[in-house]
Amino acid sequence: MKRRFNPYTLPPWLRQIREIGIQIIIPLTIFQGIRTVFFPTSFDVLLLGLLIVLAIAFKYDWI
Incomplete structure (x- = not known):
């Protein structure tokens, strides 16, 4: 059962x-x-991907 x-x-x-x-x-x-x-740079692309995932997580209340 998921809380x-x-x-x-x-x-x-x-x-x-x-x-x-x-x-x-x-x-x-x-x-x-x-x-x-x-x-x-590769770091910028990874950071952008992380920020996009974090923004989506906040949008859908996953965090």
Whole structure:
């Protein structure tokens, strides 16, 4: 049986960090995408992929 994720059961400090992360992840992903277009290195591409996965995880409440 799978338990559903409830963000209100988290401690207040962890909820605040999660809320800040949600607000920052999209602009950071856009900036990293523009940077990757102009200066493509393998690290930039991996970081962009990680940021995209993290943004999707926040969008669908996986985290």
